[in-house]
Amino acid sequence: MRASAGNVNCPPSRYEAEISIFGPGIGECIVIHLGKNAWMVVDSCLDRNTRIPIALQYLQALGVNAATDVKLFVITHWHDDHIEGASAILASCHNAKFVCSDALRCGEFVQFVSLYSQRGFIENSGVDEFNRIFEVLKSRRGYIRPELLEPGWAIADRRLLYYTKNDRPLNVEVYSLSPSDAAITLALREIGQLLIPKVKTPKRRAIAQRPNHVSVALWVIVGDLHVLLGSDLENHPDNRLGWQAVVLSRNRPRERALIIKVPHHGSSNAYCKEMWQEMVATNPIALLTPFASGVKPLPTETDIARISTHTPQIYCTGSPSGWRSPRRDSAVDKTIKEVVRTRRLVYGPMGHIRVRIPIKKGLDEPNIELFNGAQSL
Amino acid sequence: MMRDLATRFVAEQSKEVSEYFVDKDVKPIKEENVGQVSGNVLAISTEAPASLGLTAPPVVILPGPFKPRHRFKVLQQFEGTVLEISGDECRAHIRDLTRPGFVEEITFSIEEISESDRELAVLGAVFYWDIGYQDRIDGQRLRVSAIRFRRIPMWKEKDLVSSRREAESLSESLGWKR
Numbered sequence: 001m002r003a004s005a006g007n008v009n010c011p012p013s014r015y016e017a018e019i020s021i022f023g024p025g026i027g028e029c030i031v032i033h034l035g036k037n038a039w040m041v042v043d044s045c046l047d048r049n050t051r052i053p054i055a056l057q058y059l060q061a062l063g064v065n066a067a068t069d070v071k072l073f074v075i076t077h078w079h080d081d082h083i084e085g086a087s088a089i090l091a092s093c094h095n096a097k098f099v100c101s102d103a104l105r106c107g108e109f110v111q112f113v114s115l116y117s118q119r120g121f122i123e124n125s126g127v128d129e130f131n132r133i134f135e136v137l138k139s140r141r142g143y144i145r146p147e148l149l150e151p152g153w154a155i156a157d158r159r160l161l162y163y164t165k166n167d168r169p170l171n172v173e174v175y176s177l178s179p180s181d182a183a184i185t186l187a188l189r190e191i192g193q194l195l196i197p198k199v200k201t202p203k204r205r206a207i208a209q210r211p212n213h214v215s216v217a218l219w220v221i222v223g224d225l226h227v228l229l230g231s232d233l234e235n236h237p238d239n240r241l242g243w244q245a246v247v248l249s250r251n252r253p254r255e256r257a258l259i260i261k262v263p264h265h266g267s268s269n270a271y272c273k274e275m276w277q278e279m280v281a282t283n284p285i286a287l288l289t290p291f292a293s294g295v296k297p298l299p300t301e302t303d304i305a306r307i308s309t310h311t312p313q314i315y316c317t318g319s320p321s322g323w324r325s326p327r328r329d330s331a332v333d334k335t336i337k338e339v340v341r342t343r344r345l346v347y348g349p350m351g352h353i354r355v356r357i358p359i360k361k362g363l364d365e366p367n368i369e370l371f372n373g374a375q376s377l
Numbered sequence: 378m379m380r381d382l383a384t385r386f387v388a389e390q391s392k393e394v395s396e397y398f399v400d401k402d403v404k405p406i407k408e409e410n411v412g413q414v415s416g417n418v419l420a421i422s423t424e425a426p427a428s429l430g431l432t433a434p435p436v437v438i439l440p441g442p443f444k445p446r447h448r449f450k451v452l453q454q455f456e457g458t459v460l461e462i463s464g465d466e467c468r469a470h471i472r473d474l475t476r477p478g479f480v481e482e483i484t485f486s487i488e489e490i491s492e493s494d495r496e497l498a499v500l501g502a503v504f505y506w507d508i509g510y511q512d513r514i515d516g517q518r519l520r521v522s523a524i525r526f527r528r529i530p531m532w533k534e535k536d537l538v539s540s541r542r543e544a545e546s547l548s549e550s551l552g553w554k555r
Contacts (some may be wrong), residue, residue: 026480048478110553111544113535137551199537203529204501205458231406248460293482295468325481332453335508335522340483346470347480 008352008371011062015360017222019259022054023289023317025348027081030229030261031055032187034222035359039064040072040161041096042218042229043082044089048347053085056092058352067094072161072174074154075100075133076216076231078109080126081291087132094144098137099152099160100315103179103187103214112135112195116206127206154216157251170223170359177217177252179231180375182240187214213241217263219253223359226255228279230263234270243272247279248368256281258366259355262314265291266299266307276310285366286314287353288377292346293321304377317351349373447510449521455506457524459498462487467498471506490524495525 012018018033027045041055050057059066070093075086077098086236090098117131141149152160154176161174179187195206213236218229236242243263255282264270266288286307291298299320301306307314322344326332336343351374357363358364370376455471462468465487473479492497498504504526511519548554 105553105555107541107544107548107554110548110551111540114543114547115540134547134551134553154437154552196537197532199534200531202497202499202502204499205503207458207460207501293470295461304492322482326476326479329452331510331520332508335453335520336483339489339522340485341466342484343478344482346482 006367006369008070008354008369009061012356013016013358015358016356017225017359018354019227019261019287020058020151020352020354021261021287021289021317022058022350022352024350025290025292025318025323026346027084028289028317029053029055031058032220032227033356034071034161034163034220035170036062037069038163038172039066039070040074040174040220041070041089041093042074043076044084044086045081045350046085047350053088054350055089056085066092070096072096073098074160074176074214074218076218077101077212077214078104078126078130079212079232080129081293082180082232083126083129086129087136090133091139092373093295094140095148097148097161098133099154099176099216101179101214101216102153102155103191105151105153106188106191108188108192108196112191112206115196118279119345134161154179154218155184155250156245160218171221172223172255173219173221175219175221175253176217177228177246177249178231178242178246179214179216180240182238182245183213183242186241211232212264212327219247219257221255225259225357226257226281226361227259227261228257229261230270231261231272232264234264234267235272243270243275247272252279257284259285259287262286262288262299262307264298265289266303267291268303268306271303271306280310283311283313285355285368286311286354288314288318289351290318290320290322292318292344292348297322297344299377301315308377313368315353315368315374316377317353317374318348319373320376320377322346323348351375391416447514449507449509450511450512451507453508457483457504457506459500459502459504461500462498469504489522490526494524494526497528503529 012033014036016033017035017051020031022045024045028043029045030042032040039059044055047050047054056066073089073096076082091141096165113127113130113134116127137151154160156176156178156265158176159173160176161172163172165171204257212232212234215231215233217231217233220227220229234242235244239245239248260280288299297320304314304320325343325345349372352371353374354369354371357366454474456474457469457471460468460470466484467487468484471481471483487495487498504524507523509521511521513519
């Protein structure tokens with residue numbers, strides 16, 4: 001199957017599923033066409049030039065009315081790289097159910113957000129964004145349907161969206177595969193302990209702690225097309241947590257996914273052999289976003305080699321090795337070289353991979369398009 | 378006469394200042410601003426205080442001796458956030474404040490941080506990194522890198538109590554609770 005690049009602003013037909021994944025180096029966003037002009041958005045990142053959430057920008061370019069046509073908006077976890085611009089999406093999509101991890105449904109998380117974002121002493125993008133989400137949720141009263149007022153809570157094996165054949169040309173279902181019950185119990189204990197600061201400790205930015213067991217992995221069904229969105233869910237030695245819990249669940253969808261958004265940028269921490277063997281079709285289309293931060297940018301060459309044992313079709317929204325830093329005044333560059341040991345730019349172009357598949361009768365050959373620096377690995 | 382003298386003196390001083398400090402940000406002192414200048418010139422008064430009804434010649438306080446200082450010309454500024462401290466190394470994100478839009482990840486030795494700031498270098502700590510030229514009083518120019526950590530107050534009990542209260546009310550209004 002060859003990847004090509006057509007007109008990025010050409011909308012899909014009513015009977016064509018689309019999975020568009022965006023990644024600028026840090027951050028990712030997924031936009032999915034569920035058929036018949038119904039859309040869902042997973043996570044958010046900003047176009048660095050326009051400062052507009054890429055999902056809204058893309059949908060507008062396609063001529064989609066985000067206010068009415070986006071039916072579901074899922075935030076997989078609260079980390080900065082998955083949430084930037086989420087409040088703007090929520091404010092624009094009046095017809096969308098907002099869903100986030102059930103592990104965040106606790107007073108301690110609300111206190112954490114309130115504590116870090118309302119004191120105005122320092123910028124905390126992920127936390128600030130969540131605070132704006134709270135504001136939007138409060139302000140939505142009065143102009144959206146009552147059933148959309150309260151957030152939906154993602155937990156393992158919960159159906160988040162369901163259109164029967166009568167509503168659509170084909171069944172549309174969206175399931176959350178995680179977090180598991182055990183992950184939620186653990187998270188509720190950890191949020192209070194790790195995120196709420198102790199008295200007489202210095203104020204500082206809220207930095208996301210790893211590992212991530214409460215991220216929301218999703219299973220999307222559009223007719224015969226099954227898609228696994230791995231989010232940033234990682235492994236854990238305890239098989240009640242992370243990917244092992246998903247694989248071992250008796251209640252998850254039993255089909256195999258033709259398309260997989262590889263979890264956590266392809267890192268070894270999120271690699272679960274059983275997931276690839278039991279939940280994904282032979283030679284699936286593997287989609288990745290890079291993560292240019294960290295000791296080693298992801299995916300590493302080893303990560304790519306490991307994924308390629310499962311499929312030859314691997315596509316990444318950007319350079320897995322990050323981007324070269326910009327050139328500055330020669331005296332500045334000279335000083336930076338003397339001071340730093342390693343250095344790289346963490347935001348690159350907004351790479352975009354688009355997969356479209358006709359869904360009217362069975363599954364046709366998918367059309368894969370790469371835009372703005374996205375590449376086949 | 379005395380006013381002229383004082384004016385000329387200030388003009389000479391400001392000429393000296395503007396010649397010494399080539400930094401474009403230093404503005405020469407204008408003659409019409411005599412009496413308002415600050416810095417090395419202490420104070421100048423050419424009028425006797427009328428309120429005292431004195432007829433004596435005006436008191437002139439001559440400017441103090443010229444005290445040259447080091448000047449720092451900033452070429453580049455970053456705002457950084459510590460992501461990890463591992464051994465003698467600090468990993469951080471730096472945001473370009475001079476040309477906004479660029480975010481880089483760097484690693485550097487802890488040795489680059491002054492000893493007084495080193496204890497502030499913890500996960501999530503914010504620092505500023507200035508790169509520039511220091512023009513010394515002896516005429517030498519040095520290329521300088523200065524990393525300063527932001528000193529932020531500690532968390533107080535009242536912060537936690539009030540945030541807990543806010544959270545309770547917010548959770549209630551949003552339905553964000555179990």
